[in-house]
Structure formats: C-alpha cells, structure tokens
Amino acid sequence: MRKVAVVGVGNSKFGIRNDVNVSEITFEAVKPSLEDAGVTAKDVQFVALGSVGAGAWYEELLPAVIVGEYCGLTKAGLMRVEAACASGSAAFFSAYSAVASGHADIAMALGVEKMREIDTPTAMEWIGRAGYYFWEFHNFGLTFPAYYALYANAHMAKYGTTEEDLALVAVKNHKYAAMNPVAQLRSKVTVDDVLSSMVIASPLKLYDCSPMTDGAAAVIVASEEKAKELKVDTPIWVAGIGYSSGTANLSKRTDFVGLEASVLASERAYKAAGITPSQVDFAEVHDCFTIAEIMAYEDLGFCGRGEGVKLLREGQTEIGGKIPINMDGGLKAKGHPIGATGCSMIYELTRQLREEAVEKGRQIPLKNYIGLAHNVGGTGHYCYVTILRR
Amino acid sequence: MSSSSMPVIKSKPITIIEEIPISKTLKFWEGLKEGKVYGTKCCKCGKLYFPPAADCPDCLCSEMQWIELSDEAEIETFTHVVVRPTSFCQSKPYTVAIGRLKEGVKVLAWLTGFKLSQIKIGIKVKLIAKTSQDGEPTYEFVPP
Numbered sequence: 001m002r003k004v005a006v007v008g009v010g011n012s013k014f015g016i017r018n019d020v021n022v023s024e025i026t027f028e029a030v031k032p033s034l035e036d037a038g039v040t041a042k043d044v045q046f047v048a049l050g051s052v053g054a055g056a057w058y059e060e061l062l063p064a065v066i067v068g069e070y071c072g073l074t075k076a077g078l079m080r081v082e083a084a085c086a087s088g089s090a091a092f093f094s095a096y097s098a099v100a101s102g103h104a105d106i107a108m109a110l111g112v113e114k115m116r117e118i119d120t121p122t123a124m125e126w127i128g129r130a131g132y133y134f135w136e137f138h139n140f141g142l143t144f145p146a147y148y149a150l151y152a153n154a155h156m157a158k159y160g161t162t163e164e165d166l167a168l169v170a171v172k173n174h175k176y177a178a179m180n181p182v183a184q185l186r187s188k189v190t191v192d193d194v195l196s197s198m199v200i201a202s203p204l205k206l207y208d209c210s211p212m213t214d215g216a217a218a219v220i221v222a223s224e225e226k227a228k229e230l231k232v233d234t235p236i237w238v239a240g241i242g243y244s245s246g247t248a249n250l251s252k253r254t255d256f257v258g259l260e261a262s263v264l265a266s267e268r269a270y271k272a273a274g275i276t277p278s279q280v281d282f283a284e285v286h287d288c289f290t291i292a293e294i295m296a297y298e299d300l301g302f303c304g305r306g307e308g309v310k311l312l313r314e315g316q317t318e319i320g321g322k323i324p325i326n327m328d329g330g331l332k333a334k335g336h337p338i339g340a341t342g343c344s345m346i347y348e349l350t351r352q353l354r355e356e357a358v359e360k361g362r363q364i365p366l367k368n369y370i371g372l373a374h375n376v377g378g379t380g381h382y383c384y385v386t387i388l389r390r
Numbered sequence: 391m392s393s394s395s396m397p398v399i400k401s402k403p404i405t406i407i408e409e410i411p412i413s414k415t416l417k418f419w420e421g422l423k424e425g426k427v428y429g430t431k432c433c434k435c436g437k438l439y440f441p442p443a444a445d446c447p448d449c450l451c452s453e454m455q456w457i458e459l460s461d462e463a464e465i466e467t468f469t470h471v472v473v474r475p476t477s478f479c480q481s482k483p484y485t486v487a488i489g490r491l492k493e494g495v496k497v498l499a500w501l502t503g504f505k506l507s508q509i510k511i512g513i514k515v516k517l518i519a520k521t522s523q524d525g526e527p528t529y530e531f532v533p534p
Contacts, residue, residue: 018396059401117398125475134410135441136498139528140486141471141478149469150488157467157511202470202506249441251488251496256467 004099005227005235006388007106008037008220009347014335015184016116017214022058023070026112026216029340030071033108033218038230041072044220045104048094049080050087050111051339056126058114067112077104084130084377085288087111088217088342089384095221096238105226111340112216123212131378132248145209145289146201147250147379152291153203154256159306161294163203167194168312169290170207170332177329179361184213184335194290208290210330215337217344234354239275239370239389242268246380257306259380262286262299266374269385270301275370277301280387282323282352282364284345286376287330296374297325300385324364327352345373346386353390366390414444417456422519422527427461429495430454440495461517463489463531468501468509481523489515489531501531 010033012025020028034041047068055061064080067073077098083090088111095107115123128143136142155161170189177183189207197206227235244264247253254260270276277300285300287293297308302323311317317325328334328348331341349371351358358364369390376383412419418441421428429440434451440459445452468487471478478484487501487509497517501509515531522528 018398121474121476121479124473125477128475139522139526140498140500141475141481141484142486142498143471143473143475145473146469146471146486149471150467150486153469154467154511198472199470200473202472204469249498251440251498256488 001100002102003224004096004221004238005224005232006219006238006346006350007222007227007230007232007235008033008039009350010036010218011182011344011347012216013182014213014215014337018116022060022063022112022114023067025114025214026067026110027071029216029218030110033220037220037222037232039106039220043106044073044076044108046077046095046098046107047073048091048109050083050091050109050342051080051113052082052084052087052130053113053115053126053338054080057118057123059117063112067110073108083382083384085286085336085338086342086375086377086382086384087339088344089373089375089386090342090382092219092342092346092386093241093243093384095219096241099221099223106220106222109219109221109343109346110216111337111343113337113339114214115212115337116214120212131250135249143201145204148289148291149201149204150250151256151295151379152289155291155295156203158257159309161309163195164191165294165309165312166203166208166290167191169287169293170194172318173287173326173330173332176327176362177333179359180329180334181359183329183333184211185329185333204289204291210288210332210336213335213337215335215340215344217340217347219343219346234390236350236353237389239387240269240272241387242266242270242272242385244268244383248381250379258295258299259376259383261380261383262296262374262376265383265385266300269372269387273387273389275387279368280323280370280372281366281368282327283325283372283374284328284348285325285330285374287326287332288336288376290332292376293326293330293332300372300374319364327362327364342373342375342384345375346388349373349388353388415442418442419527422529425519427459427517427519427529428456429459431457438493438495440497459495459517460492462492462534463497463515463517465489465501465509465511465513465515465531466496467511470506485509487531489517491517497529499530503532
C-alpha cells in the first residue's frame with residue numbers, strides 16, 4: 001500500500017441552489033480542487049462520485065457520466081458509489097484505494113446532490129423509503145427524522161439527555177456556520193428558538209434537523225511521489241480509514257443509544273492510523289440530527305457512554321475546548337447534500353490542517369495535526385471514519 | 391413542485407408501482423388476515439427471525455419453520471411522526487414503536503390506542519394483526 005495525500009479540495013456554496021443544475025454545481029467544486037492541486041482534469045486517472053438521489057430528487061440517472069463530461073473528466077476510470085449519506089466518504093475511500101493500490105497516481109472523489117428540485121413531502125418520502133422500504137416504510141411510514149427520533153427517546157430515557165441538550169448542538173453548529181461562507185443556514189439560533197420550532201418526529205423539532213441541501217464537493221488525492229512532483233506545499237496524509245455497517249431493519253439493532261457501525265468503523269480507523277481518540281485535535285461528525293452528534297461523541301470514544309452531553313454543556317466541543325467538533329457548522333447548519341457531505345468533511349479537515357484560508361474565528365488550534373471525519377449513511381446503516389494528518 | 395424564482399424546465403412526470411414478490415413469505419401475509427403474526431425459525435440452527443425470512447444467513451439453511459409469535463411485547467423506543475411523507479399525508483400523525491417480544495425478537499410497528507403522554511419506554515403492549523385503512527394486512531401494537 002502506498003502513502004496517499006490529499007492535494008486539492010473544492011466545495012460549492014451549499015443551499016437552495018435552483019440557479020444551477022447538477023453539472024454546474026459540481027463544476028463549482030471541481031474547478032477549485034484542480035486549481036488547488038495544480039493539475040488539469042486530464043491528469044485525473046480515476047473518479048468516484050458519491051450521489052444518492054439520481055433519478056429520484058434530481059433528473060439524471062447516471063450523474064457520474066453527466067458531470068464527468070461537463071467537468072472535462074471523460075476517459076478517466078469512472079463510477080458512482082452509494083452508501084446513503086456516507087456516499088461521499090465511500091467515494092473518497094474508492095479514490096484513496098485506487099492510489100494506494102498503485103492503479104492510479106491521481107484520483108478524484110466527488111460528491112453531489114440536488115435535493116431541492118422536488119417538493120418537500122416527496123423528498124421526505126424518498127429519504128424515508130431509504131431505510132428498509134418493505135418492512136419499515138410501506139406500512140409504517142417511518143421518515144428519516146423518525147429513525148433518529150427513536151434513538152433520541154432511548155438516549156434520553158437511559159442517560160437523562162434533555163431536549164435542551166439537543167438544542168445546544170444546533171446552537172453551537174449554527175454559531176460556526178454563521179462564519180462559514182459556504183454554509184446554508186448562516187443565522188444564529190437560541191435554545192428557545194430550537195425548543196419552540198415545530199415538532200417533526202418527537203422529540204425532534206425542525207431545528208434539530210439538518211436541512212435539505214444542494215451542494216457539491218471535490219477532493220483530489222495523489223501518491224507520495226506524485227505529490228512531490230506536483231510540489232504540493234502542504235500535503236495532508238490519509239492516516240487511516242475504517243468502515244462498518246449496521247442492519248437494514250432498525251428492529252434488529254441491539255440498542256438505540258449509539259450506532260454500532262460508528263464504534264466499529266472508528267476502532268478500525270484508529271488502529272489503521274496507530275492513534276487513540278485522545279490524539280485527535282478536532283473532528284467533523286455526522287450531525288444529521290442533533291442527537292446524532294451527541295451519540296457520535298460517545299461512539300467515537302471522545303467520552304464515555306452517556307457523557308456526551310457533559311462535553312457539550314461544558315463547551316468542550318467548541319474552539320478552546322478539549323475537542324472542537326463541526327466547526328464548519330456541521331450537517332446541521334452548513335447543510336447536508338447527502339452524497340456530497342463526506343467529501344465536504346474532507347474539504348474542511350484539509351483546510352483546517354493546512355491552517356490556511358479558514359475564515360476568522362473558525363481556525364482550530366492544532367497540537368498533533370490530526371483531524372477525523374465521521375460519516376454515517378442511513379441510521380448507522382453504513383459508516384466511514386477517515387483520519388487525516390499533516 | 392418546489393417554488394422557485396429561478397427559470398426552470400419541468401421534467402416529464404412518471405408513476406412508478408413496483409410488484410414486490412411475497413411468494414416465500416405468503417404464510418405471513420395470509421396469517422395476518424387470520425389474526426396471527428408469524429416469524430420463521432431455522433430448522434437447522436433454531437434461530438428465530440422477524441421479519442420472517444425464507445433463508446438463514448447464519449447457517450445458510452433454507453428450510454424454515456413458521457412460528458406463531460406471542461402477542462406480549464415491551465416498548466424499547468418510540469416516536470410520534472408529525473411531518474409525514476407524501477404517501478402518508480392522508481393519515482393523521484402516527485406513533486411508531488419498536489417492541490421486544492417475549493421470544494426475544496423485536497418488531498417495528500405503529501402503536502395505537504394510547505394517549506401520547508401515556509407512552510413510555512418499558513410499557514407493556516400487545517402485538518395484533520389487523521387490516522390497514524388501505525385494506526392491506528398489517529400489524530400493530532395496542533394496549534394489553
């Protein structure tokens with residue numbers, strides 16, 4: 001296995017982007033990633049695209065081909081990968097593997113989603129179906145917020161987590177999204193704003209949920225030799241990747257207070273990187289709903305079981321705390337274009353680790369120069385954990 | 391359609407209806423019509439499955455026995471779904487729960503017949519077979 005470096009990243013503006021189609025929004029991420037790496041589209045030998053709603057919430061069924069042509073990537077090895085909301089990380093793993101194995105010297109991971117071309121109930125329908133349609137949606141209409149609400153109620157009953165605690169996640173992530181120019185929800189919110197927002201699936205309210213987002217992100221990886229040849233100033237190394245999965249039926253899970261797939265994926269990633277959770281300087285975690293961020297603290301080993309809310313209440317997951325988390329606003333406020341989220345996490349880790357061009361007030365102080373991205377697909381149906389090191 | 395101030399072209403509409411095979415789990419769907427909820431048990435290793443499965447991934451055996459499940463369950467978690475997807479927009483808000491049966495398997499289904507304030511993790515409920523509003527066989531949790 002060869003060493004692999006992240007050498008270029010790009011991220012489109014996230015939001016309701018009905019000014020652009022799927023190709024045009026992807027171009028907004030691809031162009032800066034190529035410029036950042038100092039390569040052309042012709043130099044990219046392999047491309048993996050993470051995207052989920054092809055033919056469902058946007059019109060193209062073969063988006064890899066469509067955006068590949070539009071961005072000048074035709075002739076590269078090409079695939080679309082699906083791991084639900086972790087598709088971007090799965091694409092990154094594919095691009096990483098292509099380079100680590102020696103198949104390619106330069107590869108690209110792309111993620112794109114256009115979620116705002118259809119009405120909201122239909123979007124809820126598609127995402128709800130994306131659990132186990134036959135056994136959990138067809139007769140019972142389980143929606144995505146409802147999946148996580150099942151976990152929230154169990155976590156609250158077992159550990160005394162409160163609705164105010166959940167709200168603190170939203171308050172923190174909106175605060176940092178307000179400083180992030182690519183974020184979708186750039187307004188600050190208060191605990192009262194969250195508590196008084198409409199109930200979606202109890203106990204989760206509107207402001208406990210990530211928005212539906214249009215967005216794209218691109219990451220270029222290269223071998224050590226190629227990174228030297230390109231004279232990359234600050235290569236950011238892939239230190240370790242871990243992955244796992246969970247049952248399709250939620251009824252087959254052991255408990256509802258954490259995601260086993262996150263625990264297993266992170267253990268594998270820490271082992272691959274040769275580090276412990278305490279060596280991680282900062283993390284991007286999968287906060288599709290506020291409860292998901294609290295469970296992630298515990299699943300990733302940043303604290304003990306049931307201690308996630310303590311970290312949060314003490315401000316330990318903000319800048320200046322023990323481990324700053326989601327300092328780009330997270331899925332919750334930066335936005336969650338499902339297939340792009342994993343690549344957008346790598347974009348943020350890379351910029352933070354380079355200590356460059358991160359907007360005032362968002363730069364995280366680094367000690368070990370190690371960042372972690374935790375990307376969950378479904379409700380722990382898939383999980384990828386990626387550790388980067390400068 | 392989503393409201394947009396930007397110029398757009400609307401895609402051609404399509405209606406999709408998939409015909410999902412149930413020949414291998416037919417007894418389950420017929421059982422519901424007779425008021426019974428079945429699981430399957432592997433004839434080789436004895437593992438019990440709910441939802442019913444025609445094949446056992448543990449020992450790769452495809453000889454399964456139909457077992458009528460007990461109706462006694464305890465609620466492990468629940469949520470009240472207020473914002474509904476398109477195909478449930480005609481329903482009133484509904485409560486979805488996961489209950490653990492005496493036999494150890496868990497079932498996800500609607501929970502009805504309780505006031506929302508009465509629903510707590512750990513309450514005892516009964517699992518029943520019934521016909522949905524659409525006339526389809528289904529199952530749900532109700533007060534014991």
